[in-house]
Amino acid sequence: MSVSTPMLVTFVVYILGMVLIGFIAWRSTKSFDDYILGGRSLGSVVTALSAGASDMSGWLLMGLPGAIFLSGISESWIAIGLIIGAWLNWRIVAGRLRVQTEHHDNALTLPDFFSSRFEDNSKLLRVISAVVILIFFTIYCASGVVAGARLFESTFGMDYQTALWAGAAATILYTLVGGFLAVSWTDTVQASLMIFALILTPIIVIVAVGGLDDSLAVIRAKSLENLDMLKGLNFVAVISLLGWGLGYFGQPHILARFMAADSHHTIRSARRIGMIWMILCLGGAVAVGFFGIAYFENHPDQAAGVSQNGERIFIELARILFNPWIAGILLSAILAAVMSTLSCQLLVCSSALTEDLYKGFLRKNASQKELVWVGRLMVLVIALIAIALAANPENRVLGLVSYAWAGFGAAFGPVVLFGVCWKRMTRNGALAGMVIGALTVLLWKDYGYAELYEIIPGFAFASIAIVVFSLLGRGPSEAAQQRFAAAEAQYQSK
Template sequence: MIESSYAISFTFLAYLVVMLGIGLYAYKNTSSSEDYFLGGRSLGPWPTALSAGASDMSGWLLLGLPGYAFASGLESIWLAGGLLVGTWLNWLICAKRLRTYSIKADNSLTLPGFLSSRFQDKSKAIQTISALFILLFFLFYTSSGLVAGGKLFETVFGLDYTYAVILGTVCVVSYTLFGGFLAVAWTDLIQGLMMSAALVIVPLISLDGGFSQLSDTLMSKNPELLTIWNDVKGEPLSTIGIISLVAWGLGYFGQPHILARFKAARSNKDITTARRIAVSWTLISMAGALLIGFVGIVYVDGNLAGNLADGEKIFMVLVNAVFHPVVAGILLAAILAAIMSTADSQLLVSSSALAEDFYKQLFNKQATQKQIVNVGRFAVIAISILALILALNPKSSVLGLVSYAWAGFGAAFGPAILISLFWRNMNRNGALAGIIVGGVTIVVWKQLSGGWFDVYEIVPGFILSTIAIVIVSMMSGKPEEAVTQSFDDYEEALKTMD
């Protein structure tokens, strides 16, 4: 047991050294705010695709989704299917347009900055309110990654949960603080490959007797695990339940850390290749995550007394039980990779909101590049501390924290981004109304329950935000001529920009 712990510890340490090395390299190549927040818009198709995928999926892909499949069986396919379709549509509809428009809109580095420039909002109200929602929801999102890290170190090393969360936080902050976007993107490339490899290897090696044996075992254990129409108790899934699971796909259109990858791509031509890579990676990874949950049902039933108290630990249970300690260390490092790949992106987007959208716009409009980068680094530390405080509750659910933040971003920014990229008559008032209505709806709806109030809050948030944008834009008149002219310029640039 001691040798096993040493082997896993050594593997973890080696992995962290590599990540820190990348952070140091990126630090030497980061001289401006564009470098720090968007990597100088220099990413090729592979880092663009896998950085978007890895920063999207996070620890919930190796903990939350397998845990959900472990608890609910094939019902989880509704959730995975919605996410896969959402990934594809986001790349197909948003990626090229957002990259092009953000460059033409004063080379906007942040999502709030883009919306403010898109509608030429001299009051900076859009930028300020958008940044507030980013900071609010990213506190919960980043916290979910730290919870996942706490569960990892607690399970693998037997650490006290509090110390485990603190250790995970230090790991993530260390390279994000110095290397910025380049460090995050290149570590995401490595982490994304590790995640997909682990998600394929673990269930296939753990699968004893092949897929037919797995199906027969699940059928004998509980036939309801093999239907997408009933829950595990045999009761039909409600319309609200199915809509809530599939609606996760709507969240993609408003996730700042994913949309940042589109803006950072080297060219529009690369985005087509990146889309194919990203969708394929997502399909393989989610299929592996679901299979881990299914295999885990059989394994726990046959090898552990009683039920696994925390289903989100099923990946770690299988790895520790089936693989040699050295291999287990590598596979468990994939969880750390998943956690770090998203938490670092979230910290970076949050720091850019504070530095670009608060500090520069409200307090120091003449700030130098060095000042902005330094404020961004300070923001990484401050936000990490707040997220750490939220994560210290050991009863926190990774999937639960992610679902709230995911809905918040999807409703507050999804409709605003989508409509701003396609409707020339959308104006500043409509954008502001959509962001506020979407964000507030999530916060309020989360507190309600019963009947349709049980639907996932992203559904009413997305719908009401869209309605607010359209109605307020139409009621407050057409946008200024300069705004519509700039939109026409964006459209023209889209035809010619590589």
């Protein structure tokens, strides 16, 4: 039996399990509401783990450990920023958004919510927000396809084009068939696999080096800078890394999990579960990269893979330190991270096309069955476009992915935050905030202070625009204020 055979078997079993969940979810999908939001039926555990898994892509097991391995503990500022941002999102937005969407025409998507919440009869908000989602998420999906392809390519020696389809096929299938329930249920399995891998791996690495004290001594002997939280960073750099947390308020795939919870009461326990999961996973990812420094310092003869690419640190440690069957399970965690994020992004794109454009403009009276099938077709269309973009992994379009987190955070984040907390906000305020936030992100790199992450000025300028334009014009109608007040009263109820 070759080394790759146990890994191959593990991967195949894992993928078949995800597809099986998709077909089970098919049986529970009766309406478009079911397909897009699972009929708002998610309990606290599924809500928490699905939100976490849809957030953390292959970056969690490759990008972050790789950055720590190459530069030391100073790269963990971004993890701290993400934890703070995620907690604030759960605490301020999650429960309110769940209730507000129900009170505003049972909105199924963010564009749907914006249109109803701000009484936008022109449908301009719906169109602009749907287009922003489609542009940024199609690029995001392409990056996910590339990450999956690279995993299959390096693990099984496939050529890139074969790996491209192998990595994407299962995700497309279970998302297309089972919709939101399949994505949420598989996310729960994938989140469990990710936390197992990220807790077990650093423990085994520390044991292999000789214990915690010996590991720290080796890292300290190599370079004291590896232990310096401020290595090479000034105040602006630290603020920029922490600023990543602002992105949570505007990520459609994460916000959709809040909207799908069975009630706002579920959110409280989901927040605790979700934050514990996130802290353990991010802490584990940092530990993999950090203690990986010690392992490969002691075993330079095994460091060829990480010398070529630091982001392979988790893959190399799994292969070296574990039985091939266990290594296969651990490497499946990378696939889980990629699949969980890609699947929810495909579904959000599908919902934007189906609910906000197809139903909103072409077939207002379309039946539920028709909408479900159109939604499935849109998943396939977006997936094929993403695969086409990913066909050339060197394509510059994939470099725009860094804009996407900031783009969503600045364009949607302030609109969502003010929209669920401030009843005086208006359509013009929302429109100004969305446009100014997005434009600031797109223009900041070329014309702004490049060292400051563009989400920070984007979020700030969008927030100012929302307040100014809302106060300049006529306030919301009495009916809109009553709906907002009723939703807030429900949220505050015990």
